[in-house]
Amino acid sequence: xxxxxxxxxxFSLCGTLQAQGYTPSYGKExxxxxxxxxxxxxxxxxxxxxxxxxxxxxxxxxxDAHTFTTSFTxxxxxxxxxxxxxxxxATAAYExxxxxxxxxxxxxxxxxxxxxxxxxxxxxxxxxEIILSEHSTTAPLESWRPKNEAPTIGKVSxxxxxxxxxxxxxxxxxxxxxxxxxTTAEIGIVVKSDALNPRTSRIYYELLAPDGTPAAAGHDDxxxxxxxxxxxxxxxxxxxxxxxxxxxxxxxxxxxxxxHEGRYTEYLEEAVGFxxxxxxxxxxxxxxxxxxxxxxxxxxGITEHEIDSLRLEGYNTLQLLPGVVPESFYETCNxxxxxxxxxxxxxxxxxxxxxxxxxxxxxxxxxxxxxxERADESYHISKRHPSVIAFSLARHSANGICLYExxxxxxxxxxxxxxxxxxxxxxxxxDRLKY
Numbered sequence: 001x002x003x004x005x006x007x008x009x010x011f012s013l014c015g016t017l018q019a020q021g022y023t024p025s026y027g028k029e030x031x032x033x034x035x036x037x038x039x040x041x042x043x044x045x046x047x048x049x050x051x052x053x054x055x056x057x058x059x060x061x062x063x064d065a066h067t068f069t070t071s072f073t074x075x076x077x078x079x080x081x082x083x084x085x086x087x088x089x090a091t092a093a094y095e096x097x098x099x100x101x102x103x104x105x106x107x108x109x110x111x112x113x114x115x116x117x118x119x120x121x122x123x124x125x126x127x128x129e130i131i132l133s134e135h136s137t138t139a140p141l142e143s144w145r146p147k148n149e150a151p152t153i154g155k156v157s158x159x160x161x162x163x164x165x166x167x168x169x170x171x172x173x174x175x176x177x178x179x180x181x182x183t184t185a186e187i188g189i190v191v192k193s194d195a196l197n198p199r200t201s202r203i204y205y206e207l208l209a210p211d212g213t214p215a216a217a218g219h220d221d222x223x224x225x226x227x228x229x230x231x232x233x234x235x236x237x238x239x240x241x242x243x244x245x246x247x248x249x250x251x252x253x254x255x256x257x258x259x260h261e262g263r264y265t266e267y268l269e270e271a272v273g274f275x276x277x278x279x280x281x282x283x284x285x286x287x288x289x290x291x292x293x294x295x296x297x298x299x300x301g302i303t304e305h306e307i308d309s310l311r312l313e314g315y316n317t318l319q320l321l322p323g324v325v326p327e328s329f330y331e332t333c334n335x336x337x338x339x340x341x342x343x344x345x346x347x348x349x350x351x352x353x354x355x356x357x358x359x360x361x362x363x364x365x366x367x368x369x370x371x372x373e374r375a376d377e378s379y380h381i382s383k384r385h386p387s388v389i390a391f392s393l394a395r396h397s398a399n400g401i402c403l404y405e406x407x408x409x410x411x412x413x414x415x416x417x418x419x420x421x422x423x424x425x426x427x428x429x430x431d432r433l434k435y
Contacts, residue, residue, distance in 0.1 A: 022370060023093070023107060024107065026104060027103050027104025030168075031376070031380035032381065033380075033382070033384045034086075035168070036052075037159060038266070039052060041257065041264075047269045054161070056072065056157060056159075057157045066132045066133070067130070068131075068153050069127070069129050070127075071125055072126055074123050076123060081163065081265075082116060082118050082194050083116070083158060084159050084160075085098075085156070085157075086112060086114045086159065089110055090109040090132055090152070090154065091152050092136045092151065093105070093136050094109060096129070096131075097128070099121070099126055107370065111381055128156075130153055130156070141367070141371075141374070142345065143347045144321065162265035164200075164258065165191070166268060167191065168190035169254065170383070171185065171187055171384065181241075182237045182240065183276065184236075185236050185237075186234070187233065190231050191203060191222055192224075192229040193225075195224075198224065200224075200260075201258050202219055202259040203221075203222055203256065205219065205234065206255040207252055207253070207255075209238075210242060240287070244273030244274060245337065246339070248337070249335060249386075252271070252274070253271060254269065254270050273385075275386050276288065277390075277417045278416055279432065282433060282434040283434050284418075284433065286339075293339065294316050295315065296310050296319070297319045298320060298321065299320075299323060301324070315338075317338070319343070319392070320392075322345045322346060322395055325382075331385075333385070337387075340385070340387045341390045342378055343378065343391075345374050346397055347394065348362060352398070359398070361402065362399055362400040362403050363399070363400025367402050371405070375406045375410055390418045391419050394406075394423075395423070397423065399421070399423065399427055403424075404429050406429075407419060407421070407428075408429075418431035418432070419431055
């Protein structure tokens, strides 16, 4: 039935418009939440998110003709390691050049992007250019942007990780028995190798309860073939009382380190929260109990003081509008116990509601990969935060083949949290979620 609907959407209503083509992104790493490697265990335990020997924030930019330029130094201690460039955001699609060579392009400029620039850098001084598009071809998907917006870029940093590195962290939580007062949590440590031959490293993990007592610890030796990726998973039983919730937004501490040929190559520390989310007949069930969502739409740049004011007014859920979301927003909601509905940066209301030729890009297959990419990256960047209980695929973007395929793509992740499109008007490409 869904296949038939997709075919009808594509060929009906006089066909779809042929949008002015955009340049697809290339050269980007798979999306993930922010991870900062540390060179020592002590620095990782402090985890102050400031610069360290393996992580540098780039400053002292010059700007000319839509091009932001700076230089950075690759130290000797980064030899035989990977060098990654992270760009948090920009006001337009951009190309990245390192030492004069193009290394990547990103049309989804509202979300953080990482580029592996190892092959393009040398020990010592290197140059970096971020060239913003003067006329963004993705403007039809970004109706929230003001006209004549001044070109800017967000935080830019470089980080060094070993050739076999921790690429991401995932969590999953579920109840095994209805009368059990314990919850099972699964932590996934995604490990990637950028080596051209098989490589073996030992991955150590330690999970600490909110009071600092050990909840789990262990290690595993992983061997990955050429540029392969795999996930080390371990399970832990946690008391229901230590699940993350608005009433008690507690989190555990996950400490990781990798060892290669007897030498420790990186340390990481992340706060992780565990809670269950299920949807029964459109009603959210969180940590086994029905939850009433009192939702307020908020701009991504909302301040912590404004969040506190909304909470005093009785709101317990913040639904993001499209735009650039600071990492600090999720951290604030994690810490204060507010639910979040993450939002993909897609809003095409300026193109109208028509699905006919010349209408909204949501029914034009030329834009299909752009819709999917934005929803997919938004999901992977925000999925680790316990405050995030749902994901919105777009806003005010009519409906059509692009949003149908986006919904099907996101459902492959088998996440119990709903994927919604509030303007779907009863069509099947939105999970039910009662507000």
